[in-house]
Amino acid sequence: xxxxxxxxxxxxxxxxxxxxxxxxxxxxxxxxxxxxxxxxxxxxxxxxxxxxxxxxxxxxxxxxxxxxxxxxxxxxxxxxxxxxxxxxxxxxxxxxxxxxxxxxxxxxxxxxxxxx
Numbered sequence: 001x002x003x004x005x006x007x008x009x010x011x012x013x014x015x016x017x018x019x020x021x022x023x024x025x026x027x028x029x030x031x032x033x034x035x036x037x038x039x040x041x042x043x044x045x046x047x048x049x050x051x052x053x054x055x056x057x058x059x060x061x062x063x064x065x066x067x068x069x070x071x072x073x074x075x076x077x078x079x080x081x082x083x084x085x086x087x088x089x090x091x092x093x094x095x096x097x098x099x100x101x102x103x104x105x106x107x108x109x110x111x112x113x114x115x116x
Contacts (some may be wrong), residue, residue: 019074021113027069028113031084032106034065038086039099041046046096059092 041062045055070084087102 016102024073027072028080028110031066034062035103039070039096043096
């Protein structure tokens with residue numbers, strides 16, 4: 001029993017120290033989710049369904065989420081890192097279609113990593 005517990009603990013520690021796309025998967029998902037939410041906020045704002053204060057607050061929060069994801073990546077020269085950086089270059093009022101395109105590209109990367 002103690003051996004099994006030690007083995008589980010060691011496996012957890014080794015995986016926590018891993019680098020690369022598998023370790024970055026959580027940050028890719030976080031950026032993808034934030035970009036999709038950003039698209040929805042901009043779509044609803046364009047239709048006049050949200051207050052300017054709410055939109056501004058959401059833009060700030062979503063950008064912080066994406067910046068946090070970007071800075072946590074272990075592979076800063078990877079295609080997904082470049083996609084996240086491209087997302088960060090978008091203006092606050094970017095078109096929902098453009099933001100969804102970023103989200104879709106990140107989703108394809110996410111799916112390919114999960115199936116690997």
